[in-house]
Amino acid sequence: MAFHARSWSPLLVAFAVVVIGGCRCGDPGLGGTREGFRPQEEWVEFGRVREGEQARRLVTLLATGRASITVGATAGAPFSVVTPEVTVPGSGTATVEVVFTAGNGDAEGSLVLVGSGDTETVRLTGTGVRPKPCPAEQCRLAFFDVESGECVDTPQPDGAACIPESRCEENGHCEAGACVGRPRSCDDDNPCTVDSCSPTLGCVTERVVCPAPSNPCKAGVCDREKGCKEVDVEDYAPCGALDCKNANVCIGGSCTKVPTPEGTVCAPATACRGEGTCQDGECELPDAGELEYVFRQQLSGAPVGGPGEPVLLVQDGALFTSVCGGDAGCRLVSYTAGGLLRFESPYPDGGVRTLLATSDAGVVVVGTEGLEGYAPRGDGARLWESSWTSMGPPSTVDAGTWHGETGAGRVALTAEGDVLAYVDWRLMVDAGDGGVVPLPSPEASRLVWLAGRADAGTLLRASPLEAWPGEARLALDVTGAAFLYSVDGRLARADVEEDGGTALGLSPLVDGGVPKGGASLAVAGDTLLVGARAFISLETVDGGTGAHAALSMDHTDAYGARWPEGTRMMATRVPRTDGGAPVMVDWDGGARTLVPLAEPALVSPEGAPGYLFARACGRTDGIACTPEEERVVLRAVNPETGNVAWEVDALPDEKLPGTLHDATLVEGDAVGVLAAAEQGDGPRVWYQLFAKGERLGMCPLPGRPHVAGAAFIGNRLHVIVERDGAWLLESYSVDGSAEPRGWPQRHGNMNGARRESP
Numbered sequence: 001m002a003f004h005a006r007s008w009s010p011l012l013v014a015f016a017v018v019v020i021g022g023c024r025c026g027d028p029g030l031g032g033t034r035e036g037f038r039p040q041e042e043w044v045e046f047g048r049v050r051e052g053e054q055a056r057r058l059v060t061l062l063a064t065g066r067a068s069i070t071v072g073a074t075a076g077a078p079f080s081v082v083t084p085e086v087t088v089p090g091s092g093t094a095t096v097e098v099v100f101t102a103g104n105g106d107a108e109g110s111l112v113l114v115g116s117g118d119t120e121t122v123r124l125t126g127t128g129v130r131p132k133p134c135p136a137e138q139c140r141l142a143f144f145d146v147e148s149g150e151c152v153d154t155p156q157p158d159g160a161a162c163i164p165e166s167r168c169e170e171n172g173h174c175e176a177g178a179c180v181g182r183p184r185s186c187d188d189d190n191p192c193t194v195d196s197c198s199p200t201l202g203c204v205t206e207r208v209v210c211p212a213p214s215n216p217c218k219a220g221v222c223d224r225e226k227g228c229k230e231v232d233v234e235d236y237a238p239c240g241a242l243d244c245k246n247a248n249v250c251i252g253g254s255c256t257k258v259p260t261p262e263g264t265v266c267a268p269a270t271a272c273r274g275e276g277t278c279q280d281g282e283c284e285l286p287d288a289g290e291l292e293y294v295f296r297q298q299l300s301g302a303p304v305g306g307p308g309e310p311v312l313l314v315q316d317g318a319l320f321t322s323v324c325g326g327d328a329g330c331r332l333v334s335y336t337a338g339g340l341l342r343f344e345s346p347y348p349d350g351g352v353r354t355l356l357a358t359s360d361a362g363v364v365v366v367g368t369e370g371l372e373g374y375a376p377r378g379d380g381a382r383l384w385e386s387s388w389t390s391m392g393p394p395s396t397v398d399a400g401t402w403h404g405e406t407g408a409g410r411v412a413l414t415a416e417g418d419v420l421a422y423v424d425w426r427l428m429v430d431a432g433d434g435g436v437v438p439l440p441s442p443e444a445s446r447l448v449w450l451a452g453r454a455d456a457g458t459l460l461r462a463s464p465l466e467a468w469p470g471e472a473r474l475a476l477d478v479t480g481a482a483f484l485y486s487v488d489g490r491l492a493r494a495d496v497e498e499d500g501g502t503a504l505g506l507s508p509l510v511d512g513g514v515p516k517g518g519a520s521l522a523v524a525g526d527t528l529l530v531g532a533r534a535f536i537s538l539e540t541v542d543g544g545t546g547a548h549a550a551l552s553m554d555h556t557d558a559y560g561a562r563w564p565e566g567t568r569m570m571a572t573r574v575p576r577t578d579g580g581a582p583v584m585v586d587w588d589g590g591a592r593t594l595v596p597l598a599e600p601a602l603v604s605p606e607g608a609p610g611y612l613f614a615r616a617c618g619r620t621d622g623i624a625c626t627p628e629e630e631r632v633v634l635r636a637v638n639p640e641t642g643n644v645a646w647e648v649d650a651l652p653d654e655k656l657p658g659t660l661h662d663a664t665l666v667e668g669d670a671v672g673v674l675a676a677a678e679q680g681d682g683p684r685v686w687y688q689l690f691a692k693g694e695r696l697g698m699c700p701l702p703g704r705p706h707v708a709g710a711a712f713i714g715n716r717l718h719v720i721v722e723r724d725g726a727w728l729l730e731s732y733s734v735d736g737s738a739e740p741r742g743w744p745q746r747h748g749n750m751n752g753a754r755r756e757s758p
């Protein structure tokens with residue numbers, strides 16, 4: 001607070017003395033009743049005041065005559081006066097009370113004083129201070145200090161009650177600013193419980209587990225007085241094998257064989273068949289009906305996609321497919337999980353686009369001119385395009401031009417929505433008649449990294465051009481590390497340059513690579529399944545920092561490959577030093593011929609087992625097997641040994657030839673397989689469930705559809721099929737729930753992102 005009083009010069013003081021000394025008091029013309037006033041302060045400072053609170057100051061008025069005077073007082077917001085009018089007695093003083101109601105920030109105003117025709121003003125200033133929140137921990141006091149503008153923290157007085165952070169303490173009190181309690185006793189004085197204390201849960205009581213008796217008709221129970229003892233289980237509880245002739249049940253504490261009652265359930269119900277029951281000593285199963293669709297929606301065109309390409313993708317419950325037909329040309333179509341149409345988004349030129357992958361950043365498709373991204377929501381409008389030219393093709397030679405190509409299996413999406421694509425380059429040469437024709441095979445390849453969100457479609461990084469290695473597959477593990485396998489046997493890891501550099505390199509992971517593999521790559525649980533031929537265990541080398549990790553000081557990686565200074569890995573993932581050599585899959589068919597199928601290749605979330613398919617026939621004479629002789633088998637393989645844990649025939653009919661369409665991991669260490677049996681009136685398509693070498697159930701789709709593609713999510717099977725010339729999207733409830741973790745489907749998951757799901 002500051003009051004600023006008026007000052008008088010010595011000359012004026014002397015003049016006043018002379019005037020007063022020469023005053024003729026009896027002369028009425030020299031001020032005996034003269035009235036007037038002046039404020040003692042020129043400026044009143046209210047200082048810092050908490051927002052919303054008030055501060056008050058007094059302004060003193062001095063009478064300049066012997067007569068009383070009435071003075072009116074006013075002030076504008078945020079200032080105000082308590083009394084708008086005061087009387088100053090002659091030769092005396094009076095005060096005006098001024099109020100400052102603080103807001104947030106500096107304030108300035110004026111006190112206006114009017115009396116006997118004279119007007120005086122006093123400057124008013126103050127600062128409103130908005131308080132910070134000052135949360136206080138237990139046993140601490142916190143308040144906002146207006147003058148400093150900061151929170152002040154002090155300990156509460158010792159002995160104040162508090163609640164200890166650990167629920168294993170009670171009766172808390174404050175000591176030196178900390179909450180201290182005494183240990184809580186959780187002993188319930190019951191010998192049949194195990195008592196403990198959890199800092200977060202408090203007292204935790206578990207019942208004593210008594211040893212299991214050797215007699216299946218006895219149960220171990222705990223008695224409060226005697227401790228663990230054995231008692232008879234309930235009569236007729238199962239105690240051994242049960243079939244439709246005899247049942248082993250407990251009677252009076254002994255396992256007794258009795259005739260199985262009629263109607264006893266001998267087989268569980270499935271999605272297309274009711275329970276099996278015992279009838280006349282046999283397990284009778286009701287006829288397996290066809291799966292009943294949850295919804296069926298006719299498509300507005302034919303789906304785009306060849307063998308192994310994703311015809312149907314799922315993202316956040318929405319379904320996506322690319323179709324062509326009618327006057328609208330080709331377009332991206334999306335449906336809800338219940339089959340309602342979300343949007344149809346025509347491609348700008350109406351040309352063919354093939355689905356590749358989707359994330360919440362967009363749906364990625366490939367066309368003749370390059371890659372494109374479309375919105376997964378709203379009207380599905382195109383978000384970006386990236387032409388082959390923008391991806392850095394080889395320089396043109398002769399009269400030819402380069403054309404880029406990529407496809408399913410060679411495009412992966414990062415967790416952030418960026419796009420990694422392995423692009424092949426094929427030279428288009430002049431045909432001499434004004435057209436161009438492609439050379440028979442690509443000549444060069446490179447890995448490119450495109451932005452998926454900000455500046456979507458922009459080329460961020462690219463690897464050097466290299467000779468075309470043949471068909472290839474990309475895969476991202478849960479850390480974000482990217483791997484590339486090509487059928488020439490090379491297995492490589494992608495490395496990127498830090499600090500915004502554009503270099504993208506491919507460093508070999510395994511000396512000699514993985515030869516004779518197919519176009520296949522999957523990763524889950526620190527395990528790579530490569531080319532359907534080998535397993536490789538991974539680890540993060542020292543110095544790894546999650547998404548990136550620096551190279552050694554001499555800028556070489558774990559295999560001695562030298563990279564430019566500043567190069568960093570996408571994630572420093574290398575084969576394990578304590579057994580990271582490839583473990584080759586045992587494909588010895590013995591008296592059969594086994595030909596591995598490259599895809600689908602599936603890996604459980606924990607990395608074991610891996611699941612592979614193969615064509616098999618009972619010939620070893622070198623003569624090609626006929627379709628009638630050929631079977632498709634599913635194998636569960638141990639990644640540590642490469643040996644087969646179990647094998648089943650994956651075709652629905654053991655006598656008829658068939659076709660494998662697709663497969664998914666199912667929760668509970670099972671595998672769901674969609675396959676067809678070639679019957680005389682057309683293919684019959686079945687969904688089958690396998691686990692531990694047994695077929696647990698199988699249900700057919702209605703009619704004789706031709707399957708174009710499938711996607712699995714939860715207990716739903718979504719398929720695109722052709723029936724009587726019409727293309728349909730159908731959805732069915734099936735047994736089991738599709739596994740969302742690991743590498744559960746052909747392209748990683750139902751979204752096709754070719755990225756391990758945690």
